[in-house]
Amino acid sequence: MSDPHSVTPHLYLIDGSGYIFRAYHALPPMSRGDGTPVNAVYGFSNMLFKLLQDLADTEKPTHLAVIFDTARKTFRNDFYTEYKAHRPPAPEDLVPQFSLIRDAVKAFGLPSIEMDGYEADDLIATYAKQARAKDWQVTIVSSDKDLMQLVDEKTSMFDSMKSKRIGPDGVVEKFGVGPERVVDVQSLAGDSVDNVPGVPGIGIKTAAQLINEYGDLDALLERAHEIKQPKRRENLIEHADMARISRDLVRLAQDAPVTVALDQMELKDPDTSQLISFVEEQQFRSLKVKLVHHYNVVLDELDPVSDAVEVTERKYECVTDMDTLNRWIEEAYKAGQVTVDTETTGLDATAADLVGVCLSINPGHACYIPVGHTGDGDGLLAERPDQLDKAAVVAALKPLFEDPSVLKIGQNLKYDMSILARVGIDLSPIEDTMLMSYALDAGNHGHGMDELSGIHLDITPIPFKDIAGTGKNQLTFDKIALDRATEYAAEDADITGRLARVLKPRLASEGATTVYETLERPLAPILAAMERNGIKVDVSILQKLSNEFAIGIERLDKEIQTLAGRPFNVASPKQLGEILFEDLGLKGGKKSAKTGAWTTNADVLEKLAAEGHELPKKVIEFRQFSKLKSTYTDALVGQVNPKTGRVHTSYHMASTSTGRLSSNDPNLQNIPIRTEEGRKIRQAFIAEPGNTLIAADYSQIELRVLAHMAEIDALKDAFANGVDIHAMTASEVFGVPIEGMDPIVRRQAKAINFGIIYGISAFGLARQLDIGRKEAQNYIDAYFERFPGIRAYMDRTIEFAKEHGYVETLFGRKCHMRSIKDKNPMKRSFGERAAINAPIQGTAADIIRRAMIKMPNALTSNGLESIRMLLQVHDELVFEVEDGLVDQAIPVIRACMEEACKPALDLSVPLIVDCGIGKNWDDAH
Template identity: 45%
Template sequence: MTRQRFFIIDAFAHIFRAFYAVKNIDHNAVFGFTMMLRKLLASEDPEFIAVAFDTSAPTFRKELYPEYKANRDAMPESLVPQIPIIKELIEAFNIPMVEAPGFEADDIIGTLAKRAAEKNVQAVIVSGDKDMLQLVQGDDIVMFDSKKGVEYLGESGIPDFFGCKPDQIIDLLTIWGDSSDNVPGVRGVGEKGAKKLLAEYGNLDEIYKNLDQIKQKRYREGFADARDRIELTRTLVTIRTDLELAFDEDTYRRKEPQNDDLRALYERLNFKTLMEQVPITLRRCETEYELLDNEERLKAWLDEIKEKAFVVFDIETTSLNPVDAQLVGMALALDADKAAYVPLRHEGQDPAWTERAETMLKSMMTDQNVTKCAHNAKYDISVLFNKGWEILGRIEDTMLMSYLINPNDSRHGMDDLAEQHLHYRTIHFEEVAGTGKDQVTFDKVPLDKACQYAAEDADITFQLYDKLYPQLKDLELVSVYNVVERPLIPVLARMENAGVRVNSDYLTDMSARMEDMIQGLEKEIYELAGEEFNLKSTKQLGEILFEKLGLSPVKKTTKTKSYSTDQSVLEALAAKGHEVPAKMLDYRMVTKLKSTYVDALPDMINATTGRVHSSFNQFVAATGRLSSNNPNLQNIPIRTEMGRDIRAAFIPREGWVMVAADYSQIELRLMAHFSKDETLVGAFRQGEDIHRRTAGEIMGVVPDLVTDDMRRAAKSINFGLIYGMGDFRLAQELGIPRKKAREYIETYFEKMPKVLSFRDEVIAKAREAGEVRTYFGRHRQLPELQSRNKNMQNQGERLAVNTLIQGTAAEIIKLAMIHLDEALSQSDLHASMLLQVHDELVLECPSEEAERVGALLQETMENVVHFEVPLVAEVHTGHNWKETK
């Protein structure tokens, strides 16, 4: 086993180095010092450690020699306030700091090193100062330059620096003097001379004894001249090793950092990346929660809930999928650390109890006057809706709060939030239910474990509510929470529960036909390529195309720098008449449609309901859009004929029809509203074809003379506008020279100047606030605008504009959904909302209601808000989704 090591760090040497090395940030020396320290701790993992500081008190050297260090400049102004922070930092790292008034850090280091070596601990001096080499002693005391990393400097390395033996260093330094410390040496004797004389005579005393033998007059005179002060110089350059300092193992043993203090410090200093790397000391559950397994205790709780008109709840079930989930139990919380669990269907429970307890819980959950709070309430109420419980009263959701507070974050799960906000490690589901093959459903979990797990979740949800709601208020997000997001929860729950009917036979038939096409294409491509390969491997395809067939590569992939074979590349190659890329385009389309949709959808049909129940996620998109998964029903094909046919597989229930409506050009209309540009506003008010009108403006012709190509170009510009497209991309898209694309964009802004000034204003405001706000008050932080990287900043600018437009459009359709849900429930209609695809709502209803539902749908969508330009929703009815166009 190697010896234990004691790292002694020269504080100011590293502070100055950090100060000059790190640029462009506040607290640069603190940052640089922190990085050095972290690196050292991580890579060297020392057993003992200390940081040595100089003090401002006059040192014995100054007393002996008033000119000592008199030539030093004052500490740079911006460094001065960083020193106490660095001391705080070292304290947070739990590393002892050593000061010795009257002495310098070097003397502390010298003394501690010697003491440690005496106790058979290797002393490692962390410093770049070569003067320190006088302290080096065999393997007992070595030097370590943190800048160079792992390089140790022991006795054997010394000749490389000084060209002399270790015990000659002090005399060598004496002869040289130290100009940076204002210590005079022997005048006229330089590096070469000093080394030569020491090699010849052994040490300084011998040199003086034999002074008259020295041939060079210059040297003789120099030494004679320095004779009176040479001892003083020797004292000044000699590092002391005799301070009253002991090497005490307990004092200098490395300890765990005070991570909470470190975090607080990093937070204060805005060291974000460092902060993320500090492990949080997490609290664990210490509360014993109440098991409510008899009527009296349950009643006592329900009475208190009724009185407070508030409860946090969390249900436990047998499945993450609400359609399949059986209610196993319900946890309740009324205060921090005050939570309980009601077991309902654990194995072996009395069905009579289940019924009595459910009746009591249902009456509470359907009580209009009780506010209910849950984490991801959509799941809980979906399950309860499926049991026929009409959940009433206000519903709060801590997951929703977290999302609104930081929509850029992807982690809003309770376990994550508990760690983040409460420094608390929750019992994870896997810990009570097992993992992988061994995982059991919650009804098999023993009651005591189930109680602690479930009640803790309710408890934590309560504590998160306490923490997050005030933040929601401070950030002025309560309005968007109450008006848009919170009321949407039950709407989405109903939509997911409804699901959509899918014609499985139709897809099976389609799949077989596609398989034939794929086989044919495969064969053709193999023949053209002269060999068989995996057509689905971009790597293999790239090698075939660009190595074997010798086609010239168009571009490389971003990360792996391999040949790109994406659609645009294949199209470019196909346009030159190459057959393999042309066939590959067909192959790609058919296999994509088949594997992603045609084959996947029938597998997603729920066995119980016979329908597909996609999730509509409210917490994913940073702009406020919904997202859909399992399956994603928001990217069902429409653009190609073959793709569009897939939509015919989505059918209404027997005797019903599909009714769908989509907003026409909602994002461009928002652009018109926000910018108030007369041309854009006018065009929408007149009900003109917006792309035709734009083309007319840009190309300078009357709308009637706009060709299809001109309209296509204008359409690209209109969409690009919303995304912040540049001339490069537009040129690529339209196949025109970049210069021409640039002209188009310039003319666009000349003709519609207010669109440009709107853009500039949004960006300026976002830069000022560090975030962008949508019409209904949702925010999105834009750290990109703070970046020193120009590309990042440009991206931040695009995000600002796009988030305002896309986010507001998302809010409008969310409101339409809320209003429609309300209107339908107030009516005698039987329609249900099935899908939302960003600007489109799809419903099903009995055939005879189609007209009324369509009218209600249109009316609702068009009147969510009244803006500068009308919102237009186009309604279509059909026997399947494909027909609703």
Template identity: 45%
Template sequence: MTTTAPLVLVDGSSYLYRAFHAMYKADLRNTKGEPTGAVRGVISMLRRLQKDYPDSPIAVIFDAKGKTFRDELFDQYKAQRPPMPDDLRLQIQPINDIIDAMGLPRLVIDGVEADDVIGTLAAQASGDLPVIVSTGDKDMAQLVNGHVTLVNTMTETMMGEEGVKEKFGLPPNLIIDYLALMGDKVDNIPGVPGVGEKTALALIQALGGIKDIYQKLDQVPELSIRGAKSLAKKLEDNREMAELSYTLATIKCDVELELDLAALTPTEPNKEKLLALFQEMEFKSWVEELASGEAEQGGDPVAAPASNYELVLTQEAFEAWLKKLDAAALFAFDTETTSLDYMQARVVGVSFAVEPGEAAYVPFGHDYMDAPDQLSEGQVLGALKPLLENPDKAKLGQNLKYDANVLLNHGISLNGIAEDTMLQSYVLDSTASRHDMDSLALKYLGHSTIHFQDIAGKGAKQLTFNQIALDQAGPYAAEDADITLKLHSELSSRLEKHSPLVSVYRDIELPLVPVLSRIERNGALVSREMLAKQSQELGEKIQALEAQAHDLAGGPFNLSSPKQLGEILFNKLEIPVIKKTPKGAPSTAEEVLAELAHDYPLPKVILDYRGLAKLKSTYTDKLPLLIQPTTGRIHTSYHQAVAATGRLSSSDPNLQNIPIRTPEGRRIRKAFIADKGNKILAADYSQIELRIMAHLSEDKGLIDAFANGEDIHRATAAEVFGVELDDVSDEQRRNAKAINFGLIYGMSAFGLGRQLHIGRNEAQQYIDLYFARYPGVLRYMDDTRKLAAEKGYVETLFGRRLHLPEINAKNGQRRQAAERTAINAPMQGTAADIIKRAMIAVDAYLMDEQPKAKMIMQVHDELILEVAEEQLEAVTNKVEALMAGAASLNVPLEVGLGVGDNWDEAH
């Protein structure tokens, strides 16, 4: 080789897994739902190496499939490693294709590992030129010498001989001995039992390598090592294991390779192929580099974009921005506040962006010591109020519902909510784990934003925004507006390719933002006194159950300790173990106790105890703490961009989980009361998912049953069990109800059998009878599975798309779970769309006609309103009509209505 630049050998297998896990939380995917995080991570690392070593030959080495010589030496070698995750397996081929298109040699040698190929190439090159080994694997430290250096591009660290000594306390030539003594759990190298990192290090530092240690075993008891007296015998008894471990840990540096160093010379990149691959992966910044023809080789794909951010401290500068905002067809807007609690938060500054890269932050509430002079709150918000309240001035934001809520604390009603990037991302792919701005910027723009913790700190010492210095607050806040504007451009272009998704976004999600804001601000009136009384009574019942459990166990124990409970159940009482935890301990999980409770009294008591303790801690104790002192009401937060199906979720408190199946749970709903002169109106869709199933499957039997107003569970029982409607027993109806709901949730015969306490074969007969009577349902399920496998997603009646990344997974359990989701998601998602459409319609009626009524909660398929008694009949009739008309199905939408002084009475 003619080059004098170092040879760079990349441990591809090491970076493959590290990149996958590093990018796992960001859950990067393209619009097809295909995972792309590992691809991005590995290729970013290679591009970084190309930039750092522009004149170097770079080769990428991966492990080959199949066994190696180490497996022949020790059949348990790497036996504990879990199989490659499906999301990672899907990314192997794209990574290989991109590396090849980059012109980089890619090596995979059968019978040996990537480490051995790297070791051999490093040995071959060390006489001619320096070698850089790019890896995150500690085993590679044994290769380091005067010619070989390790570099970790993910941590930006280099390690030569002195670096190895500093990190491990040993020179490179003793790393194998170190690994052999302590073993390696990742590779399942056994080592010497009882010898960990500290003991291995102390032994080697005192006596030398393994050969020296075994020659000096008589000196081991005299060493200042914990357990030194018994250590010599452990070493002697496990000598063969130590020697085997030494062989397993040694990187082979004499592999017979059918290539020489000259073959590692890179070729010219295939830019056309690279462009196509980057477009398929949707790596926008890299696509732009290649498409523009201006990109330098390598380079950091997450470089900060050019920006012009302004900190506005004068009236003159502020007025200049007001003119820009007034002239803009759309501007990005964001608030910076003192708290995440929208009822308590105060705005301390606002940011805007009108063009990509052009943004400003206008502070007025930063009150730290030595803070520079700022415009006043009255100057800023007073000037902005007409603009923000103007419905004809289009605003863009990221989670604008929060901004709308906090502005109300300053007497400003935000109108003109035209775009929301959080909702755009959610509609594009609801299965993505995160829709926050930082994650979206990384996913869609390849840009790493300034994180709040970077400027505010962490934990108890974290600053509120008013305490943050303006030289840090300004760029952070302005970037928020700028990135929101750039994200909108990117997400809009993706959404516009799918008109049904545009409709979901424009007609359902965006109009719902002000509706939810109003419901949150309305809040629900809660009786503190009633909750206090319930909490006391629950405490007394919990104490009684604890005493009962102690009697049954034959002595006191901590009922909240799984370990102590396991000892009592499975050792002392000798109850059979029916399931174990991943670590091998007998499980005391709820489903295990529920099964044991059929035959043993203590598990039943434990379940009752857990249920009441959760009610007390989660609701009767906590709800009073969430009552806002200024309103006397609880103000939950509704989340549009969490549940994959489109359903709303809520927090502080989570209203969706307030239990209803037990008397104690229902009593909590009694504490949600109507104000004086009002009643609670609860309007609940009846069996909406079964009605949607009838519509989607077009099954004549189901459609007729609903059209005739029949009790669907009784009708199903009559069909399945072959009896007249009037002759259906209560037990047959219960079984039919379990079948109706079980099948739409993808329940198997085994699951149905467990629920009905019958055998699997009998349960399968019920299912077969059901499908024989309702063949349209079976046809719908089969067609849905096939369509989902072809497209990778399913859709609701209104076009909401639900991606299924594991619908074609090789792992049978994951694939079957995805198939169950494919069947149920269109029903759950359509139900979510319908209740949202109903909320929008009811809110429009309340806003237009101004009756003495307000929506105060939404839970599952139910809307809860607080209505003045004198207008109860009119409001009830109108709400029923609007909800029934929220969708047009082949079967009628039926709305159950209830009225009472509290939520439980109304429900």
């Protein structure tokens, strides 16, 4: 930094509180390994560091401090209790970050200043006045309009987000008056956010006109009787005292008794060991690398991710000749790895066409190879551009993409694998940044490229809408001009390669390598093949069901209208709420704080239905029919691929915190299992002629995992001996013999068995079994008394989660629990239930992942390579098998699934797989 005595001192005062909220809202939720939220800390630290870098190159301030609001009330509340009374409290996940942000400021070697009784703006005003008295230059880093009253010839504001400096002219542009009259204008206009009353009917523009005409607030109020407009004149006279109070509220104190002197703000380089220690503790890896480079820190060991973050130049190339393409291919062979990304006409991997391929080998360098851009006068392209022939590019890339000695890196490569498979390329071996992130940070944040880029590289990639537009006019990628396409597509490949350099080393250092290598990476090609396989659907069955559901919806609508006593739109939550809680006067209704309308979600309706009210019971049925019709019977018809005659769901590998897969288009996980309507929908999923569907389902896998994890001998013995686990539980809890047991009693025990896994409450069990809450609580108490090991498991799991911020499956998958320490009791309770369930559900999910990964080799080694694995839904796998191979296939499938844990884990209970067969999914299931 420059010598403060050789130049006119220049003081920078940073509005730290403004920085906090900008940082918080700019980034998605993210947590440290122990579950502590840190998105605002990360954003704040990056913003502060960037500002310091920029200032070192331009303004070169001599003094700098960061000023914060205090958590307590200020002197303004002493004379106006309603000041800021309507401001909502800070978000729950931001509160624990306040102290960490102050620690960040100190780690950068900067003063962190706040004072009880005063706002940050008052302290900024005080320091600005002191500095001006010394003839210093002052810059206030903020965009807060309230600080504009401080601007003068020596004091300016700087909006670091927009790189915009605000002087007196900028104040006039904002308020219509100079800085010396900003307080007068604000006194008239008021501020609804801070609950400054002002004068009714007067906004900023009118206030500026009045102040410019009459000179200042006092003169205006004295001459208010001269105002010609009657309503304005009346308001000014009636609310004159309120205008004066408003002036006292908005005028900043410039005499706060600050204890940190200006000379203590001299800007110096930070203690780098303290700074690096802080960012390491917060697990801000990309920021650490930038700090190391900027301050020339020598680390004890080589940092493997530095080149991923610090890129001195970006060079993106559009490849339109074979010589250039061959050069890239040769460089990929030399490097032994290449980042790959495809650009297509859509998001459906089974229907979209290949438009181009991206390659990246070194950070900052990437290329785009267009092959499918069309010139039809539509969009940005007037004619077909010069590009390589698709067949020639595929032929050139195929050896590279299939070479086992060259690693192919990508983000969500499952999609690209399917796209390339359709042009004859088997992309292998692979490395996937999305799956690396998921293995490391499941539950901490999302794993999309844009989000990961912001978190790990501090880069915001070009949004697709910026090159393609939005809505109905959005262009498909084949219509994008090559220069724009190259800039967008090559950046994706570059960022993905850089993310791999950041994430890969963490797998080993954080113990996630086994999860990634055995559960994530090898599953991607399996799921890609399943998506391409799809499953045949009988459209005629769907159309028939759709008509049945339509008739059912119409019938229920009439019944509901009759019960309501007047016509209304049953599909309108607002109108339904009025019927339930105003017309019918049902108890227990709550209004939304945002809309003021009655809440009529599923929980509310189920509670009312459990109390015996017929109308909400009918509405629940109405909604179920409507959802089944719109989501399945109608939508599935449109999702049939015209080329294959099958529907091809898309599996999401990184969308849950426990390792469970989800799917969409269609969402197969949500088809009701136990209802008649759900079974009818499954009947529409059929085998091709000459084939049979096999549905292989793990029997009570989560209960078996619980018995092992909680070491419940009674449950383990029952599973080992093939005893009906629900009947055994009923016998143990209710004291009734297994032989001749009432089916209702067994059903109650089954509800408890499965409910316990999800931390069911007495209220939830009572609603499920249609019994009293006290009776339900007695059942739960009796259950824990009979199986005390389960309560012990729950307690130690919750304690582990609170201490570490995550829980683990038996295979080492970390499931992070962000809400386990939440101050909100409801959110914390949810976090505790999730912590109890996650190791169980996650282990079951890991087991079926292992089974899917092993299945192709198991089938091939038994001469059954023609069998296609089609679907994975919860604990079930669905296969399509030639009729003549069914008897041979079942024992192979069953053995593979039942032995899926081995050799990694030897469960103390046996895994049992039930296999069913049929020409449709319902019969097989």
